[in-house]
Amino acid sequence: MIDFKTHIKIFKSIKSEDDIDAYISGLELVERLEITRAIKDTYPIKESSDIPKELYEKFSITSKVMDAVLGQFIMIEQIITGKTTFSDDEQRDLEFAKLILRPKNHTEFDNSDTALELENEKNILSTPVQDVYNAINSYLKDRDYVLFKQFSGVFYEINDEEEDEEEEEQQEKTRESLFQNQWYWYSIVRMLAQEDIRRYDQIYMLKMSTVLPEMSYITQKEKIEKAEMRRQQALNKL
Numbered sequence: 001m002i003d004f005k006t007h008i009k010i011f012k013s014i015k016s017e018d019d020i021d022a023y024i025s026g027l028e029l030v031e032r033l034e035i036t037r038a039i040k041d042t043y044p045i046k047e048s049s050d051i052p053k054e055l056y057e058k059f060s061i062t063s064k065v066m067d068a069v070l071g072q073f074i075m076i077e078q079i080i081t082g083k084t085t086f087s088d089d090e091q092r093d094l095e096f097a098k099l100i101l102r103p104k105n106h107t108e109f110d111n112s113d114t115a116l117e118l119e120n121e122k123n124i125l126s127t128p129v130q131d132v133y134n135a136i137n138s139y140l141k142d143r144d145y146v147l148f149k150q151f152s153g154v155f156y157e158i159n160d161e162e163e164d165e166e167e168e169e170q171q172e173k174t175r176e177s178l179f180q181n182q183w184y185w186y187s188i189v190r191m192l193a194q195e196d197i198r199r200y201d202q203i204y205m206l207k208m209s210t211v212l213p214e215m216s217y218i219t220q221k222e223k224i225e226k227a228e229m230r231r232q233q234a235l236n237k238l
Helices: 004-017 021-025 029-042 053-058 070-080 089-100 114-125 129-150 167-192 197-204 208-237
Strands: 059-061 101-103
Touching: 004 021, 004 029, 004 089, 004 114, 004 129, 021 029, 053 059, 053 129, 070 089, 070 129, 070 167, 070 197, 070 208, 089 101, 089 114, 089 129, 101 114, 167 197, 167 208
Parallel strands: none
Antiparallel strands: 059 101
16 A cells, blocks of 8 residues: 555655656665555556545545535635646645545634644545545546536636627736736635625635535626626617
8 A cells, every 4th residue: 555655755756766766775675575566556546536435534525616615615726727836746636635635523624723734634645645536536526517517607717708809908808817817716705705804714614505606696697797788889889
């Protein structure tokens, strides 16, 4: 069994030496034999999303988008979309795992306790690497359905507008896009809090099962209003 900590060491060795032998050769003979067998049994990591019951016994698992709170969801999305950068893929995956594999006694998401977070990280690092990726894959599979099928267009817009626009309009859209990219999630929290900064912490703790239907309603309402505005503008040109 290769745990996540050993997985990180192996891949760091491969990247630095371009050869896994550098890592294996530094081990004692018995360890060398054990790790060689474990590598054959573990790699390549399977594309599975089946979470073993042992993992549920060890962690409180957020395997579905609807079970996450908004703040937790935003941090996960920033990792997935590359807004949060890391030194390597393994560090990125560890940070992802830390957001969905939570301390067993947690009933709601809270990553403010540094000591508890370090303990949780140690638990993840000692977990079989395949189990960790199964949990990640389970969340990603559900995310793909929820964000791009069930609630398509709510957070990640499908561009269905006409493309034959004036250059000045395109430049204005680019400026708007840069602003949106920088402040996107903040603007959503601000809107849901009705611009009351005192309520932001409360909004971050809302379940996605509450946030997504509300955001879907707002998005669809805005699309209808924009379509009506374009219709009126077209009529005014006649």
